[in-house]
Amino acid sequence: MSASLFDLIVIGGGPGGYVAAIRAAQLGLNVACVEKEPVLGGTCLRVGCIPSKVLLESSERFHAAQTSLAAHGVKVGAVALDLPTLLKRKDTVVSTLTKGIEALFKKNKISRYQGHGRLAGAGKVLVTSGGGTMELSASHILLATGSKSASLPGVELDGDRIGTSTEALGYPEVPRRLVVIGAGYIGLELGCVWQRLGAKVTVLEFLDRILPGMDSEIAGEAQRLFTRQGLEFRLGTRVKAARRRGDACLVEVENGDSIECDRVLLAVGRVPNTDDLGLDAVGITLDERGRIPVDEQFATRAPGVFAIGDVIRGPMLAHKAEEEGVAVVEQLVKGHGHVDYQLIPGVVYTHPEIATVGQSEDALKQAGTPYRKGTFPFLASGRARSVGSTDGKVKMLAHAETDRVLGVHIIGPNAGELIGEACAAMAFGASSEDLARVCHPHPTLSEALKEAALAVDGRAIHA
Ligand code: NAD
Numbered sequence: 001m002s003a004s005l006f007d008l009i010v011i012g013g014g015p016g017g018y019v020a021a022i023r024a025a026q027l028g029l030n031v032a033c034v035e036k037e038p039v040l041g042g043t044c045l046r047v048g049c050i051p052s053k054v055l056l057e058s059s060e061r062f063h064a065a066q067t068s069l070a071a072h073g074v075k076v077g078a079v080a081l082d083l084p085t086l087l088k089r090k091d092t093v094v095s096t097l098t099k100g101i102e103a104l105f106k107k108n109k110i111s112r113y114q115g116h117g118r119l120a121g122a123g124k125v126l127v128t129s130g131g132g133t134m135e136l137s138a139s140h141i142l143l144a145t146g147s148k149s150a151s152l153p154g155v156e157l158d159g160d161r162i163g164t165s166t167e168a169l170g171y172p173e174v175p176r177r178l179v180v181i182g183a184g185y186i187g188l189e190l191g192c193v194w195q196r197l198g199a200k201v202t203v204l205e206f207l208d209r210i211l212p213g214m215d216s217e218i219a220g221e222a223q224r225l226f227t228r229q230g231l232e233f234r235l236g237t238r239v240k241a242a243r244r245r246g247d248a249c250l251v252e253v254e255n256g257d258s259i260e261c262d263r264v265l266l267a268v269g270r271v272p273n274t275d276d277l278g279l280d281a282v283g284i285t286l287d288e289r290g291r292i293p294v295d296e297q298f299a300t301r302a303p304g305v306f307a308i309g310d311v312i313r314g315p316m317l318a319h320k321a322e323e324e325g326v327a328v329v330e331q332l333v334k335g336h337g338h339v340d341y342q343l344i345p346g347v348v349y350t351h352p353e354i355a356t357v358g359q360s361e362d363a364l365k366q367a368g369t370p371y372r373k374g375t376f377p378f379l380a381s382g383r384a385r386s387v388g389s390t391d392g393k394v395k396m397l398a399h400a401e402t403d404r405v406l407g408v409h410i411i412g413p414n415a416g417e418l419i420g421e422a423c424a425a426m427a428f429g430a431s432s433e434d435l436a437r438v439c440h441p442h443p444t445l446s447e448a449l450k451e452a453a454l455a456v457d458g459r460a461i462h463a
Contacts, residue, residue, distance in 0.1 A: 004111070006032045006138040008329070009125050011117035011277070014042020016309030016321030017144030018101055023326045025108035027333040032136055033110055034117035034127050039098040040105065042146055044318040047166045050097060052189050054090040055169065056349050059196040062086075063351075068388060081197060087170055119278035123304060126278070140304050140332060143292060144325065145277060147270035147310035152181065154241035154252075155266055161249050162242050162264040165190060174198045177261040179251050181239050183210035185348055186267035188226065192350045195231055202259060204237045204251070206268075211348065215360035215409040218395065222354055222411055225391055242266075272311040287313075298328040306332075320344050345423050347416035352392045355419035358407035358426055361397055370400035374432065374455030376448045378412040380463045383443040389413035394452040396422075396432055403431035403456070414445050421449055432456035 008024050010017045013035030021033045039046060065079045105112055113136065115129030125136045149164035156162055168190045176199065180191040183205035195201040203210075210226075210233065211219040223233060238254040242264045251259045272291050279286070282302035287293050292307040294300055300307055306328050309321030323339045330337030348354040364371045377393045378384035392412030398405050408422035425435050435453035440446050454460045 004032070004136050006030050006111070006136065008032070008140045008142060008332075009034060009117075009136055009138040010142045010144055011125065012042065012144035012146055012309070013037070013040040013101070013112075014144060014146045014309065014321065015044045015318040016146070016325045017042065017142070018105070018325075019322040020142055020144060020308065020325030020329050021110050022104055022108050024329040024333070025110050027329060029329075029333065031108075031110045032113060032138065033105065034113045034115065034125060034136070036114070036116045036129075038114060039095070040101040040112070041094075041098040045094060045097050045101070047169060049318055051090045051094050051169045052165070052186075052193070053349055054093050055086070055193045056189060056351070058086045058089065059193045060351050063196040071388065081174070083172075083174065083197070090169070116276065118276060119281050119302075119305065121281050122302075140306065142325075142328060143277065143300070143305065143307040143311055144309050144321065145273045145311050146321075147316050148273050149266065150269045150271045152239060152266060152268050155181065155239065155264070156241075156243045157266065158244060161244060161247075161262070162266070164266050168194070168263075168265045171263060175262040176200065177202070178263050178265060179204060179242075179249070179259055179261040180265045180267060181242070181251070182206075182267040182269070183233065183235075184212070184267060184269065185346075187265065188222075188348055188350055190265055190267070191231060192226065192229070195229065196351075200232075201230070202232045202234065202261070204239055204253065204259075205233065205235050206238045208236045210235070211354070213360075214346070214354070214356060215395065215407070216362050218354060218356065218409045218411050221392065222348075222350070225352065225411070226350070270310065270316050274311060297331050298324060314341060315344060315346065317344065317346065340427065343423055343426055345419050347419065349416060352389065352412045353415035354411045355415035356407070356409045357419055357423050358405070359397065360407060360409065361395075364397060364406060369406070371397050371406060372400050372403075372432075372456050373397050374452045374457070374460065376451035376455055376460055376463055378445070378448060380451075381443075381445060381448050383445050383447070384413055386443065387413055387445075394418070394448045396435075396449075396452040396456055398432040398456050403433055405430055405432055405435065405453075408449070408452075410449075412445070412448070418446060418449060421446060 007029035010021045010033045024031045113127045115127040118126045120126045174197045178199040180187040180203045191201045241252040298306045308324035310316040327337035345357040375395045379390045384390045395409045397407040432453040440450045451460045
């Protein structure tokens with residue numbers, strides 16, 4: 001056992017932890033990062049955001065080659081799926097990016113420790129790996145240990161046919177029948193991937209709608225489009241059990257029905273990762289949802305111990321964790337740092353994409369906030385027509401008296417990229433009139449945002 005003294009030890013090398021470590025090093029701190037996996041990047045890079053986006057892109061191209069290229073005058077003959085190559089490309093993208101973070105750590109002179117990190121009293125972290133246990137010490141410790149897939153009583157995960165998103169990122173063959181439990185971000189993204197690759201996908205959702213929390217008009221439109229693409233939704237369906245039956249699986253739902261399938265994807269949310277973190281050693285107790293309580297400065301009740309990302313309150317999103325990572329370190333070093341929780345965008349990377357920032361219409365109604373609404377369909381966009389992707393719309397919500405933009409919700413081509421403009425405008429307190437008067441390039445999809453802003457005042461040009 002040896003001891004090293006740092007200014008900051010970050011436990012967890014995901015988007016929250018590695019970004020915090022880099023920002024701290026930029027600000028002159030002597031930083032260590034403890035990560036149990038052999039590669040940096042956390043769930044997002046290894047088994048989350050990045051690999052799923054690779055699969056979404058590849059499956060969309062496979063699907064387009066079969067269905068829409070001919071309309072562009074491109075003849076490709078018989079289209080066949082080479083799943084091993086598709087999966088290998090995903091692995092290559094992931095390893096390139098994780099190595100990139102390793103290089104950033106070297107450039108910023110961050111000390112990397114591979115092993116399980118555990119708090120061991122004030123300013124002390126024990127790192128356990130195959131090689132034994134060592135002790136590190138620091139004036140500040142940042143917990144950024146992320147989250148893990150939630151389990152569901154009765155669903156017997158076997159790491160193979162009944163699994164979570166981790167297994168669904170690498171099925172060795174296209175399942176003939178896939179049952180997805182949960183119509184949230186993960187269920188829809190990975191459900192769409194395997195549906196496009198040829199699986200018959202049934203999505204079982206406990207609530208009477210998909211994408212809980214999302215603007216319900218946009219979520220309804222998404223359900224209609226995904227149904228048209230071939231996904232089957234069974235809403236208001238609570239899953240009681242799922243178990244293996246030989247090479248097949250049997251999923252039982254509350255009304256007594258059972259569904260036989262080849263694979264099951266459990267996607268009913270994620271829970272904070274606090275296993276064996278030594279929280280007792282510093283007097284931290286979890287809240288009712290298993291999260292680490294923090295104040296506005298991300299400080300836990302233990303002096304010198306901070307927490308960010310999926311282990312604390314707020315949406316479990318990589319970019320939220322990154323913002324917190326920068327804010328916590330800037331607060332420590334410069335005395336100020338800030339995250340605007342009203343403006344954290346969310347994107348579902350299906351086809352079409354769904355993107356959202358600010359308040360939903362449902363939330364405005366519930367709060368009794370007076371608002372005006374402008375929508376613009378991609379059907380009326382020249383660029384969407386040329387691309388051949390006319391499903392969906394942009395919806396803008398602005399305060400009825402001040403005209404300040406309160407929410408923007410998009411379902412349609414490149415929605416995830418388009419929402420960035422809305423985030424920037426809202427961060428600067430823009431009104432819908434401001435956005436409507438900005439000259440947008442023609443022909444682009446971004447004009448749909450301008451048109452939705454015009455529509456708030458009933459003066460969209462092309463609709
Ligand atoms: P989620 O919370 O988005 O959705 C889970 C769904 O499961 C909900 O609709 C819920 O009602 C349903 N559910 C719960 N219990 C059920 C039951 N017994 N039977 C049927 N349905 C049930 O969770 P997720 O999709 O697992 O994603 C986990 C986290 O990861 C989310 O916080 C999400 O923000 C994040 N994520 C984000 C992205 C992205 O940004 N594109 C992608 C993937 C995951």
